[in-house]
Amino acid sequence: xxxxxxxxxxxxxxxxxxxxxxxxxxxxxxxxxxxxxxxxxxxxxxxxxxxxxxxxxxxxxxxxxxxxxxxxxxxxxxxxxxxxxxxxxxxxxxxxxxxxxxxxxxxxxxxxxxxxxxxxxxxxxxxxxxxxxxxxxxxxxxxxxxxxxxxxxxxxxxxxxxxxxxxxxxxxxxxxxxxxxxxxxxxxxxxxxxxxxxxxxxxxxxxxxxxxxxxxxxx
Numbered sequence: 001x002x003x004x005x006x007x008x009x010x011x012x013x014x015x016x017x018x019x020x021x022x023x024x025x026x027x028x029x030x031x032x033x034x035x036x037x038x039x040x041x042x043x044x045x046x047x048x049x050x051x052x053x054x055x056x057x058x059x060x061x062x063x064x065x066x067x068x069x070x071x072x073x074x075x076x077x078x079x080x081x082x083x084x085x086x087x088x089x090x091x092x093x094x095x096x097x098x099x100x101x102x103x104x105x106x107x108x109x110x111x112x113x114x115x116x117x118x119x120x121x122x123x124x125x126x127x128x129x130x131x132x133x134x135x136x137x138x139x140x141x142x143x144x145x146x147x148x149x150x151x152x153x154x155x156x157x158x159x160x161x162x163x164x165x166x167x168x169x170x171x172x173x174x175x176x177x178x179x180x181x182x183x184x185x186x187x188x189x190x191x192x193x194x195x196x197x198x199x200x201x202x203x204x205x206x207x208x209x210x211x212x213x214x215x216x217x218x219x
Contacts, residue, residue, distance in 0.1 A: 001031070002029050002030060002031050002033075002066070002160050002192040003028070003029040003052060003063075003064070003065055003160055003192065003194065004027075004029075004062070004064040005048070005051075005052065005061065005062070005063055005064075006026055006062040006064065007024050007026060007061040007062070008022050008025040008026075008048070008051060008058045008061035008062075008063065009022055009023060009024055009025075009058060009060040009061055010022040010044070010047055010051065010056070010058050010059050011059055021044045021047045022044045022047060022048060022051075022058070022216075023214070023216050025044075025048060025061070025215075025216070025217060026217070027048075027210060027217065029160070029192050029194055030192065031159070031190070032190060032191070032192055033192050033193075033208065034183065034186070034193040034195065034207045034208070035193070035194050035195065035206060035207065035209070035210055036195050036197055036202070036203035036204075036205075036206040036208070036209045036210070037049070037194060037196045037197070037210050037212065038196075038198070038200075038209055038210070038211050039211055039213055039218075040213070043212040043213055043215065044212050044215045045164075045196045045212055046164055046196060048212070049162050049164050049194065049196055051063055051071065052065075052070075052086075052160075052194060053082060053088050053162045054070050054073070054079075054081045054082050054086065055082075057071045065081070065085060065086070065159075065160060066159070068081075083108070083111050084112045084156075085159055085160065086159075086160045086161075086162060087108070087153035087154065087156065087158035087160070087161045087162070087191070088161075088163075088164075089149055089150055089153050089163040089164070089182075090149075090163075090164050090165075090166065091164065091165045091166065093137070093146060093148070093149045094149065095137040095145060095148055095149060095152075096137075097136065097137050099136070100134055100136050101129060101132050101136075101137075101140070101148050102133040102134070104137070104152055105120060105124065105148060105152050106120060106152075106155060107152055108152050108155060109155035111156075112156045114155075114156045114157060115155070116155075119155070119189075120151075120155050122188075123154055123155065123185055124151060126184070126185060127147045127148075127150065127181055127185075128147065129147055129148060129151060142170055142174075143170055143171075143177075143178065146166065146167070146169070146178050147178060147181070149166075150166070150178065150181065150182050150185070154185050154186065154191070157189040157190070157191065158189075159190075159191060160191065160193075161182075161186055161191045161192065161194070162193075162194050163182070163193065163194070163195045163196065165196055165197060165198070166178070166179070166182070166195070167197075167202065168198075175199075175202070176202070179205060180205070183205060183206075193206070
C-alpha cells in the first residue's frame with residue numbers, strides 16, 4: 001500500500017460560511033497501481049490531490065503514505081515529504097525559467113539526492129527531449145514543456161505520482177501521447193499514480209476509476 005486515505009474531511013471559510021469540500025473519503029492506492037480520479041468541477045478532486053501531496057492538511061482523517069500520517073507533519077516535514085517521496089504534475093508546468101531543460105529535469109532528483117544519470121538519459125530519450133536539453137522553457141512548445149515537467153517528476157523515481165489534469169492544456173493527440181509516456185515511464189520507475197482528469201478517454205487508460213460526487217466517492 002502506497003497511499004491510504006481514511007475518513008478525509010476538508011472545508012474552507014467563505015463569505016457565506018463554511019463550505020464542505022470533502023465529506024469522509026476513504027481510498028487506497030497500491031504500489032504500481034494507477035487510479036483516475038474523476039468528477040465534476042467542484043467535487044473535490046484537486047483538494048484531495050493537494051492533501052495527498054502534503055500541500056494542505058485535512059480537517060479530519062489521515063493521509064497515510066509509507067506508514068506515516070502526512071497530515072500530522074509540520075510544514076518542514078511536509079516539505080521534506082514532497083522533496084523525497086512524492087512527485088507532483090500540474091497543468092501549469094512550473095518550470096524554472098532560468099534553467100535549461102537538462103537542469104530542470106534533474107532539479108527534483110538532485111534535491112532528493114536521487115540523481116541517476118543513466119535513468120535520466122533513458123527517460124529523456126523516451127520523452128523525445130534529447131535534442132532540446134540546452135533550450136530554456138520559453139523556447140519550448142506546450143507539449144514539450146509538459147514532457148519536461150513529467151521528466152522532472154519521474155527523474156527522482158517517486159513512489160507516488162499525483163497529477164492534476166496534466167494534459168489539460170494540450171491538444172488531444174499530444175495529451176494522449178504525454179499520458180502514455182507518463183504511464184510507461186511510471187511503470188519503469190515502479191511508481192503509483194493518482195490522476196485527476198475530466199476525460200473519460202484518458203481515465204480508461206488507467207487501472208481503476210474513482211468518481212467523486214459532492215465531496216464523496218460515488219458508488
